[in-house]
Amino acid sequence: MTDKEILLRIGARLRDLRKEKGLTQEALGEKGGFHFSYIGQIERGEKNVALLNLAKIAEALEVDISQLFTYTSVGSNEESEADLQEIMHMLEQQNPQQIAMAKNVLKAIFNNK
Template sequence: MPKTALAKIIGERLRMIRKKQGLSQEELAHLSNTHPTYIGQLERGEKNVTVDTLDKVTNALNISLEELFRFSSINPKSVDESILQLNNLLVEVNNEDRQTILKIIHIMLEWKTDTTKRIN
């Protein structure tokens, strides 16, 4: 089944919240009475989640559906795959490291802008 942008965004959001809570896919599957393989498929955007399953998973994560969908201002068609990958990687590091990575990105973008100006 092809991945849709919305399924990928929901999956990334579920993964981010799960990891933030320190749960493995297996632990979340146990808490939500689902299969670990299914949790993995949801997180990769390979499966379209049903409302009933989404209710089970959000209850297991102790979050509301509203909290899960707080990203709703994002236009799924405008989300680049690399942004989703960056988000997934950044969830795994602490806030101090995220701030350091952000500074590095700013420096790299400034360097690129300066280089482009000199060439033109």
Template sequence: MNEDREVLKLVGARIRALRKERGYSQESLGEKGGFHFSYIGQIERGEKNVSLVNLAKIAESLDVNLIQLFAYVEEQFHFTESEIVIQEIVAMLREASPDSIHLVKNVIREILK
């Protein structure tokens, strides 16, 4: 049962981090997803066992893929340092322009030759 609560807290913390990165309040995120701001707060504190359907709505409201709500797993599964760096690079690329992404691809291709 304690492990269940830990998962809820990790997902909630991830949602809070993504919300804050985007400059959303709990109220604005709730409005985007069709939820009351207090429900968002309960999710972020790990107090609510949120359904997959609601998680999908929250992910859409945050403009992320559903899988990104579970990015906390690196802490739980002890990814290697290289895997964590790759995740960080991917996160940066998600925010980059198409031209920047193309440039990064070419640089990486040259480095790995």
């Protein structure tokens, strides 16, 4: 993967998360302490954003920074991606015992040992 492809993927993911949260570039910029044009440059893959700035943006989006690196495949099913995001959100709110229980249920459903 080229540098440009990485920047474009991060930018696209940022844009997707921002839109999921119903935020404009300006609103996200305000929440994170950035100018809206900087957010736009990141989304277009024009800026090589610093890791600490990505952490601030993730915090403003109220997501874990790892979600900025969760790429969706080209041509992936958007409905499936939304379902996975919803499942992740539900799991993030559970305690370790409940997460382990959910894991066991999934293993049983998919016959994985």
